[in-house]
Amino acid sequence: MKVLTLILAGGRGERLYPLTRDRAKPAVPFGGIYRIIDFTLTNCLHSGMKQILILTQYRSFSLEKHIQLGWNILCTKLGEFVHVVSAQQRVDELWYQGTADAVYQNLYILQQIRPDLVLILSGDHLYKMDYRPMIAFHLEHGADLTVAALPQPKELSTQLGVLEIDENCRVLSFQEKPQQPKCMPDDPDSILASMGIYVFDTRKMVRRLVEDAKSDSQHDFGRDVIPRMVASGDRVYSYVFWDPQTRTPKYWRDVGTIDSFFDAHMDLLGQNPVFDISDPSWPILTYEAPAPPARILPIGDGVRGKISDSIISNGCTVQASLLVRSVLSPNVVIEEGAEVEECILMEGVRIGKGAKLKRVIMDKRASVLANRVLRCDEVSDKGFLTLSKGGVVVVPADSVVE
């Protein structure tokens, strides 16, 4: 059984601005040393999926560089690969019009590889999943398409695809981002939400993509192709990503907004993190430039800082400061007497002496001068800063808060 994995990484990620100012969403740094796409790629490798194409079209340099540096680990001699495929205007003079169009425009690659199944993934979700049981489920049910899904709060329906299934997990309806969602029969406060993970029978998918290309649509899997497949009687099934015994949904996050990006970082912290990146049975792979081990320093006369519940990457120097519930990427410097609470500091960030930060995301190489205070209730004039609905302040890359 030959499975080709396509990772869709062409979205603009506008709601993550300014973190997506110079990079595609899957290339946004996450969790200290990772990029968002590392989690999906790690899933692929742990699932034995080793023929992978990453489809990009938007500000892809940073992503391509990361893949080249960090993911050049497969054995091409065994037919394994991770290729970044930029939009090439192969069909006509248009960029990708939607997720379905991104795959349609690359039918020539599918034609060369001729897989039995196509696994379609999103490059901007955080979760740990072995795709093999889902593929087995797909084959057992003789499905044309299997959509991975999990229960989510009803309030999120306007951001998600919502499935209605029968007792055999066959999909009865698929609503994309509905205002009035169909809730789960045994739980009126929950919806069964699509995770944007699809297993397709290749031939059926090609037929449906060609039909979609010839119709007036937004050429999107969730909006157009899947609802049409369900309506036309194709065998569309749902694989539910939960613990079958307890029916507890497993961890999955779409980090589409500044607030969800921030919250997902907080999920990495605590004694028993909701999202555990230290699980030895599921190491997360990435590229990390060499840097010395982190240094935690007192001030000369012995005044010590206080650090708790934080992730500190290599190359960081933290000098006699308060550091609480924060995530530090490599080479962050926090000078003496600073107070940093619930902050995400990306590579090369510098916090000046005595500065006070709360709920701040600082993109690469940004700095805060000494004694400045940065938190949402203290930011009267936003200037170049972004303030999220949830009260998170974002400092763009290479900028200085004076």
Place this chain on the structure above:
Amino acid sequence: MPTVLIVDDDRGLRELYKSELSLEGYEVMAAATGKEAVEILKDSRPDVIVMDIRMPEMDGIEALGKVVARHKNIPVIINTAYPSYQEDFRAWAADEYVVKSSDLTELKAAIKRVLERSRPKAQPDPKAQES
């Protein structure tokens, strides 16, 4: 009278199709390459396109992609000497697939079928329902 655009680099075949299809009552236009066909389509709107695959300048697979992107409603019949292209995913965007033959019966039938399919469904005549 429906118009057929023949796209084929073989001049003899273009002539043959022209005369045969004219006899059937079709208007016939012709292009020698995919590129020429794409140019013609900027100003003309045939009812059906009969497309060879192996052609110089722009082959039929590429031209088919452009037709689908730019003129969604014009049906395309792939007409090639090579049956193996039927398995090419990119050729699946065509409405019909006919293997070339000196006997044009199959091609003519395919043209009829796609025209039938693309014609808007006739509305039932309310008077006929009354009677």
